[in-house]
Amino acid sequence: MTENHISIQTQDLHCQFGDLHAVDGITFEVETGTIFGFLGPNGAGKTTTIRLLLGLLEPSAGSARVLGFDTHTQADQIRLNCGALLEHSGLYERLSAEDNLDLFGRIWHLSSEQRTQRIQNLLENMGLYERRKEIVQTWSHGMKQKLAVARTLMHDPKLVFLDEPTAGLDPLASSGLREDLVQMARRHGVTVFLTTHNLAEAEKICDRVGVINKGKLISVGSPDELRLKQGTNSLLVVGRGFEQSILNELKAMPDVTAVEIQDHHLVVHFKQETESGKLVQFLAGKGVMIDEVRKGKASLEDAFLALLEEEE
Ligand SMILES: Nc1ncnc2c1ncn2[C@@H]1O[C@H](COP(=O)(O)OP(=O)(O)OP(=O)(O)O)[C@@H](O)[C@H]1O
Ligand SMILES: [Mg+2]
Numbered sequence: 001m002t003e004n005h006i007s008i009q010t011q012d013l014h015c016q017f018g019d020l021h022a023v024d025g026i027t028f029e030v031e032t033g034t035i036f037g038f039l040g041p042n043g044a045g046k047t048t049t050i051r052l053l054l055g056l057l058e059p060s061a062g063s064a065r066v067l068g069f070d071t072h073t074q075a076d077q078i079r080l081n082c083g084a085l086l087e088h089s090g091l092y093e094r095l096s097a098e099d100n101l102d103l104f105g106r107i108w109h110l111s112s113e114q115r116t117q118r119i120q121n122l123l124e125n126m127g128l129y130e131r132r133k134e135i136v137q138t139w140s141h142g143m144k145q146k147l148a149v150a151r152t153l154m155h156d157p158k159l160v161f162l163d164e165p166t167a168g169l170d171p172l173a174s175s176g177l178r179e180d181l182v183q184m185a186r187r188h189g190v191t192v193f194l195t196t197h198n199l200a201e202a203e204k205i206c207d208r209v210g211v212i213n214k215g216k217l218i219s220v221g222s223p224d225e226l227r228l229k230q231g232t233n234s235l236l237v238v239g240r241g242f243e244q245s246i247l248n249e250l251k252a253m254p255d256v257t258a259v260e261i262q263d264h265h266l267v268v269h270f271k272q273e274t275e276s277g278k279l280v281q282f283l284a285g286k287g288v289m290i291d292e293v294r295k296g297k298a299s300l301e302d303a304f305l306a307l308l309e310e311e312e
Pocket of ligand 1: 017020022040041043044045046048049
């Protein structure tokens with residue numbers, strides 16, 4: 001695979017603030033044209049990693065290349081070719097939405113026609129075109145967030161870093177933005193590196209995800225791989241006759257990870273590779289009267305929580 005196929009490459013990247021190892025030796029790659037989700041709890045090191053990748057922070061050890069450019073010596077090139085939405089929106093509150101985008105268009109040396117076209121496209125996509133003349137200060141949080149994302153995309157970057165782009169957006173707006181990101185990646189080959197605390201979102205749109213905790217990358221793979229590796233499936237059994245002795249036997253099975261009982265419901269969590277029919281057979285064999293059985297698949301969120309629990 002040539003360099004062009006890889007948009008981001010880090011090698012044992014470290015960033016230390018005093019005694020704190022905010023980023024503690026991470027190595028990973030992101031393929032061009034894919035959506036990579038960077039997941040982790042608060043303070044895990046996600047934003048710090050983005051700042052390292054943009055060359056805004058110096059690594060204390062290790063190295064990274066973004067679009068083939070070294071973050072240490074070629075940060076200007078990286079910033080020229082990437083779009084980035086960090087925790088601060090970077091908007092000018094006293095300017096109108098349109099003037100904000102126009103200003104950024106000028107910074108990127110877009111022609112007047114390009115700017116007009118781009119502003120219309122982006123604001124129409126976000127449902128904000130009609131309100132383009134309004135001063136940003138008067139806008140709601142979600143509207144500002146959408147404008148901040150639009151600003152990031154103004155110059156048609158090859159790679160975008162989006163730090164919690166859908167935080168504070170309503171479900172319709174988040175879903176619209178997710179669709180836009182998927183289109184950008186699939187149709188235009190744009191690489192998207194995003195962080196989110198919304199794991200259902202990551203599961204929906206990310207080709208691969210990396211999980212970072214306390215500065216260390218603890219898992220990288222497709223959402224499916226992560227689910228299969230970490231998550232447990234569950235079985236909801238509605239019925240009667242869930243005797244304590246049966247539950248104890250169930251709990252003792254090596255494949256079963258947890259058992260919950262509520263009135264006439266029993267929920268059994270078990271390892272992915274386990275055949276669920278085996279469990280139903282076991283219950284029936286013990287004389288449980290089964291009315292209904294429903295299977296539940298582990299979500300990325302389940303897998304994420306299990307992974308972090310393991311780390312504790
Ligand atoms: N400039 C700085 N000086 C000192 N410590 C810092 C600095 N920037 C980040 N940190 C620390 O580094 C750690 C990682 O912070 P970071 O902002 O990367 O977390 P995050 O994963 O983005 O979290 P969140 O989900 O809350 O946004 C935190 O403990 C934070 O306090
Ligand atoms: Mg952050």
